[in-house]
Amino acid sequence: MTYPVIRRHDAVYPTLLAQLHDPPAQLYLRGSVDALTGPAVAIVGARSCSSYGAQVGRTVARELAAAGVVVVSGLARGVDAEAHRGALDAGGCTVAVLGCGIDRDYPRRHAELASRIVESGAVVSEYPPGVEPAPWRFPARNRIVAALAVATVVVEARSRSGGLITADFALELGRDVFAVPGEITSGLSAGTNELLRQGASPLLAAADVLDAMGVEPKAPAGRSVSSAAEAVLALVSDGVRDPDALVRASGCSSGDVAAALVELELAGLVATADGEYRAVVAV
Amino acid sequence: MLAASRQIPPGALLEHAAIGELALDGRLRPVPGVLVAAEAAGRAGVHRLICPVESAAEAKLAGVDPVPVAHLADVVAYFRGAYRPEDVDALPRSRANGGAAVPDLADVRGQERARRTLEVAAAGRHNLLLSGPPGTGKTMLARRLPGILPPLRDDEALEVTRIHSVAGLLPPGHGVVGERPFRAPHHTASAPAVIGGGSPPRPGEVTLAHHGVLLLDELAEFARPALEALRQPLEDGVVAVARVTGRLLFPARFVLVGTMNPCPCGARGDPGHECLCAPQRLAAYREKVSRALVDRFDLVLTVPRARSREYEGGAGESSGSVRGRIVAAAERLGGPALPFDPAAEMLLARAVDTLPLSGRGRTRVRRVARTIAALAASEAVRAEHLAEALSYRTPTELRAG
Numbered sequence: 231m232t233y234p235v236i237r238r239h240d241a242v243y244p245t246l247l248a249q250l251h252d253p254p255a256q257l258y259l260r261g262s263v264d265a266l267t268g269p270a271v272a273i274v275g276a277r278s279c280s281s282y283g284a285q286v287g288r289t290v291a292r293e294l295a296a297a298g299v300v301v302v303s304g305l306a307r308g309v310d311a312e313a314h315r316g317a318l319d320a321g322g323c324t325v326a327v328l329g330c331g332i333d334r335d336y337p338r339r340h341a342e343l344a345s346r347i348v349e350s351g352a353v354v355s356e357y358p359p360g361v362e363p364a365p366w367r368f369p370a371r372n373r374i375v376a377a378l379a380v381a382t383v384v385v386e387a388r389s390r391s392g393g394l395i396t397a398d399f400a401l402e403l404g405r406d407v408f409a410v411p412g413e414i415t416s417g418l419s420a421g422t423n424e425l426l427r428q429g430a431s432p433l434l435a436a437a438d439v440l441d442a443m444g445v446e447p448k449a450p451a452g453r454s455v456s457s458a459a460e461a462v463l464a465l466v467s468d469g470v471r472d473p474d475a476l477v478r479a480s481g482c483s484s485g486d487v488a489a490a491l492v493e494l495e496l497a498g499l500v501a502t503a504d505g506e507y508r509a510v511v512a513v
Numbered sequence: 514m515l516a517a518s519r520q521i522p523p524g525a526l527l528e529h530a531a532i533g534e535l536a537l538d539g540r541l542r543p544v545p546g547v548l549v550a551a552e553a554a555g556r557a558g559v560h561r562l563i564c565p566v567e568s569a570a571e572a573k574l575a576g577v578d579p580v581p582v583a584h585l586a587d588v589v590a591y592f593r594g595a596y597r598p599e600d601v602d603a604l605p606r607s608r609a610n611g612g613a614a615v616p617d618l619a620d621v622r623g624q625e626r627a628r629r630t631l632e633v634a635a636a637g638r639h640n641l642l643l644s645g646p647p648g649t650g651k652t653m654l655a656r657r658l659p660g661i662l663p664p665l666r667d668d669e670a671l672e673v674t675r676i677h678s679v680a681g682l683l684p685p686g687h688g689v690v691g692e693r694p695f696r697a698p699h700h701t702a703s704a705p706a707v708i709g710g711g712s713p714p715r716p717g718e719v720t721l722a723h724h725g726v727l728l729l730d731e732l733a734e735f736a737r738p739a740l741e742a743l744r745q746p747l748e749d750g751v752v753a754v755a756r757v758t759g760r761l762l763f764p765a766r767f768v769l770v771g772t773m774n775p776c777p778c779g780a781r782g783d784p785g786h787e788c789l790c791a792p793q794r795l796a797a798y799r800e801k802v803s804r805a806l807v808d809r810f811d812l813v814l815t816v817p818r819a820r821s822r823e824y825e826g827g828a829g830e831s832s833g834s835v836r837g838r839i840v841a842a843a844e845r846l847g848g849p850a851l852p853f854d855p856a857a858e859m860l861l862a863r864a865v866d867t868l869p870l871s872g873r874g875r876t877r878v879r880r881v882a883r884t885i886a887a888l889a890a891s892e893a894v895r896a897e898h899l900a901e902a903l904s905y906r907t908p909t910e911l912r913a914g
Contacts, residue, residue, distance in 0.1 A: 278792065307792060339796070472817050477625040484629035485885065489900035496860075496867050502908065504775060505645065505815030 233258045233332050233359065242266070247377045249403055254356035254374060258332035260344075261352035265325050270300035271439055272375045273316075274396045275309025275385035275410075280418055281503030283309050283386035286410050288316035289501075289510050290383060293436035295322020296448045300351070302327065302379045304371060305340050309385045309393075314347055324351040325378060329371035331361035372396040381406035381439055384430075387421030394421050397430070406442050408433040455497055458482065462490040463499055463509065471506040521592035529580070530554040531563035531588075539585040543567040545681035548674060551575035563588060571678060574671070574689055615660035615692060616653075619831040627654050630814045630905060632835055635661045636842040637884030640747065640769040640809055642732070644908075645816030647779045651772040655728045658770060659693040660832040662726070663840045669724045672764065676723055680716055694725030696767075700734035707735075708742040709754045709763050717754075719746045719765035732771035733802045740801075743769070747809050771810065773802060811877045812905040838888060845887040856896040857882065864903055878902045 236243050236257045244266045247253055257266075273291050275283055287309040291301045295317035303310040305326040317324035326347050328336065332355040335341035344353055356374065357367070372392060376382050376399035384407070387393030397407045409430040412419020426432055433439065440447045455463070465479050476487050491507055494500040500507050532550045534542040547568040552575040554562055562572045562579050569581035580598045582588050590596035621628060627643070631654060634641040641658075643651040665673065674690045677683050683690070698707060698718045709717030719727060729735060746752040746765035754761045776790045777798050790798075845851075853861075865875060879894075882902035886894040 278788075473626040474623055484625040485889075485901045486897070488626070488629070488904035489897040492864075492900040492903045496863055505817040505908075 231333070231359075233260060234263070235259070236263065236266075244378060246270075246380070247374065250373060250377045250399075252373075253377070257354045257356055257374075258358060259352055259354050260332060261348035262350070263352070265300060265323050265350075265352040266354070266378065268298070268300040268323060269443060269445065270302045270325065270379045271443070272302040272379035272382040272396065272400070273309065273313035273385060274303055274372070274375060274382065274387075274393045275313075275422075276387055276391060276393065276418055277306050277308040277310070278418075279308040279312075279386045280416070281506070282412070282508065283410075283418060284312045284503070285501045285508060285510065287312035287385045288319070290385070290410075290433065290436045290439070291316025291324070292320045292322075293447070294439060295320040295324065297436075297440055297445050298322070299440070299443070299445060300325055302375055304329070304368075304375055305336070305344060305347075305353070306392075307337060307340075311340060311343060313385075314343060318346055318350070322350075326351075326353045327371050327374045327378070328353060328355035328357070329367040330363035331355065331357045331359045333359035334361070334363065336363045368392060369395050373399045376400040376405065377403060379405065380443060381408060383408045383410070383433055383439060384422050384425060385410045386412060386418045387425075388417055389420045389424060391421050394425065397425055406431065406439075408439055408442075455493055455499070456490070458486060459490040459493045459497075462487060463494055466491075466494070466500050466507050467509040471508060473505070473507070476507075521589055526592070528559055529561045529563060530557075530559045533563070533565040533568070533582075535585065541565040541582055541584065546679040547571045548575055548678040551577045551579075552675070563591075571683070574674065615695070615832070616656050617660060617832045618657045618829055618835055621650070621654065621657070621829050624650060624654065624816075624829075627814060627816060628829055628835075630812055631658055631661065632839060633881065633884055633888065633905070634658065634768065634770075634812055635663075635835075636839045636888050637811070637846060637881065638662075638768050639811035639881060639884065640771075641812045641814065642771045642773070642810040643814050643816060644773050644775055647774060649816040651816060652728070652730055655726070655730075655770040655772060656695070657832060658768065659695045659726045661836045661839055662693050662768070663836070663843050665691065665693060665724060673724050676716055676720055676764070680721060682721070694722055695728065696722040696725065697728040697730060700729070700731045701736075702739060703736065704738040704742045707739045708746065708752045708765075709761075710756075712756065714754050714756055714761050716763050717752070719743065719752055719767060720763040722767040723764045725767055727767045727769050729769065729771045732773045733777075733798055737801065744809070769809070771802075775815070808871075808873055808907075810907070811881050813907045814905065815908055841890070842884065842887040845890070846884060851883050851886050851891070851894050853879070853882075853894045853899070854896070857894050857899040860896045860899050864899075868903070868906070869909060870906065874906060878906060881905060 238255050242263050271294055273287055275287060291313040295301055301313050301317035301324040303313040314324045314326060324347055330336045335344045347353055372395045376396045382397055382400035384393045384397050400407050407430040409422040409425040410433045412422055437447050461480055462476060465476055470476050470479050477484050480487060499510055501510050532547055534544050536542055543565040547564055548571050551562050551572040555575055555577045560577050562577045563582055564572050564579055566581040566583050569579040572579035580591060587596055635658060645651055670689045673694060677690055696718045705711060707718050709720055750766035752763050752765040776788050776795050778788060778790050882894045882899040885898040885901050
């Protein structure tokens with residue numbers, strides 16, 4: 231099978247990419263070349279992210295994609311995959327940059343995700359078919375991720391991790407860097423919190439990125455949930471995450487709290503992982 | 514032989530059957546399975562059963578007249594009319610599970626969600642999977658399930674007694690088993706130990722748990738063949754053991770409770786620890802459970818790490834009081850199926866669109882919603898019942914792929 235190739239001096243070669251001091255000589259492509267032309271934001275982060283990182287990555291990607299922004303990431307486990315999924319949730323467009331040959335789905339478990347990305351977006355690589363994934367190719371991949379996007383969002387990153395390399399490339403290119411604040415006690419947020427200290431913009435909502443880009447956020451759909459669900463949502467937003475604690479704090483029965491949480495989940499207002507609940511929209 | 518050698522009058526043997534192990538010194542020793550043998554004798558029209566003294570009470574349960582004997586000489590004396598056996602009293606109901614008392618739910622502090630899930634599981638006989646870090650009380654909760662299931666009906670009790678009698682689990686002089694069995698095989702148990710087998714074939718743990726609870730603690734540690742073998746009993750309520758001599762069907766209708774850690778090292782989801790599992794290992798661990806069984810659990814409860822403040826929860830309701838609600842709900846579930854009201858149907862349609870929910874998952878949610886409606890003594894399954902049922906679905910972390 232042959233793959234379309236975009237060469238350095240082709241008209242469709244992304245102009246943002248050309249700003250790198252060592253732009254790739256060619257990009258192999260699966261999917262639509264149009265995906266490389268829209269305004270794009272990179273969302274990157276730890277492979278072994280926490281449930282917090284996964285939810286934030288997915289939600290931010292969803293909201294950016296809903297506003298018409300292309301979400302760029304690296305198809306890795308964790309935050310990368312969540313970012314791609316979030317964009318697909320919103321019916322948006324997303325681009326995955328591989329650190330191996332264009333014919334490889336790496337990691338293999340994301341093969342299905344890659345095929346969904348290709349339907350509306352693109353999978354690209356500077357490596358021809360057959361090139362094996364290797365650790366030293368990932369930083370090179372990260373420069374393409376950063377260069378394709380007008381801004382880079384780092385969701386969770388340990389100190390000295392791949393996400394920070396992407397942020398460094400973005401800074402070199404003079405692009406905006408956003409970091410999602412995390413708990414200071416969590417090693418997974420050490421890198422992002424350090425970015426904030428160095429002057430990255432804190433990301434408190436997807437709208438922060440859209441504002442910087444001058445893109446109108448999509449008007450949030452009016453939500454109508456029961457009063458019991460509103461009360462539970464208020465508690466979840468205050469950081470009460472454990473269903474038992476919610477039962478005690480709300481004074482409702484366990485069954486009623488469970489029903490309210492499912493109602494909120496279906497409305498996209500809370501998300502659950504490992505038995506705990508978290509508010510999805512920053513209130 | 515005694516009759517043939519004229520030591521006892523021939524013809525006296527009519528209407529008599531005998532069971533027991535004859536020792537070389539002429540004494541009779543008890544054997545397992547007297548209840549079943551006595552019932553078979555009764556069905557064959559034989560109403561007197563000569564049996565070891567220890568087994569007399571058990572034979573009495575089957576409705577035959579036991580002739581308790583301690584020695585072969587007693588048998589001869591009996592047939593010559595020189596020995597009249599004493600009347601045997603039918604025994605009161607005894608405890609299952611080696612006499613240990615079933616622990617009470619009142620001992621559980623806090624854990625409101627887990628208590629509620631147990632209640633739903635007991636009312637609808639739903640299989641339950643408890644997932645959570647070590648030390649969150651998963652096993653402790655599971656052990657309290659038999660105590661809130663509706664009490665055994667008489668026919669169920671006899672069935673359980675029969676099985677435990679054959680398996681030799683009943684001490685001599687026991688009565689009908691009065692409590693629901695609770696079986697918790699260790700995770701090193703082999704497939705034949707779990708489903709039954711051997712020569713002659715013996716009932717396995719699934720059959721010993723008939724009408725009771727089967728707890729598989731550390732579900733993911735069980736050997737794959739043992740887990741796979743559970744599929745048939747879970748679906749059909751019986752287990753077929755194929756032997757050279759034929760195929761045997763053992764009854765095996767039980768509530769399955771599984772527990773598992775969220776990951777092999779147990780630290781995942783615990784804010785105080787960091788999970789050290791390699792992603793491949795985590796994926797393999799979850800896939801094992803998921804492939805084998807996750808689809809068979811109607812209820813999946815993820816127990817988060819209990820932090821110190823969680824122990825603030827007061828002492829809970831006692832098993833007896835919870836059981837009252839469960840008996841009422843189980844009666845309602847035995848009646849005509851509760852209809853779904855339109856709002857509930859709409860919510861389910863929306864959930865299928867939004868959440869990853871398989872066809873089988875959908876069926877399970879409907880079943881659980883009916884149980885919840887029955888617990889609420891509602892005339893129909895309403896949206897709130899369905900929503901609660903959805904909260905016990907298989908979480909994304911445990912889904913295959």
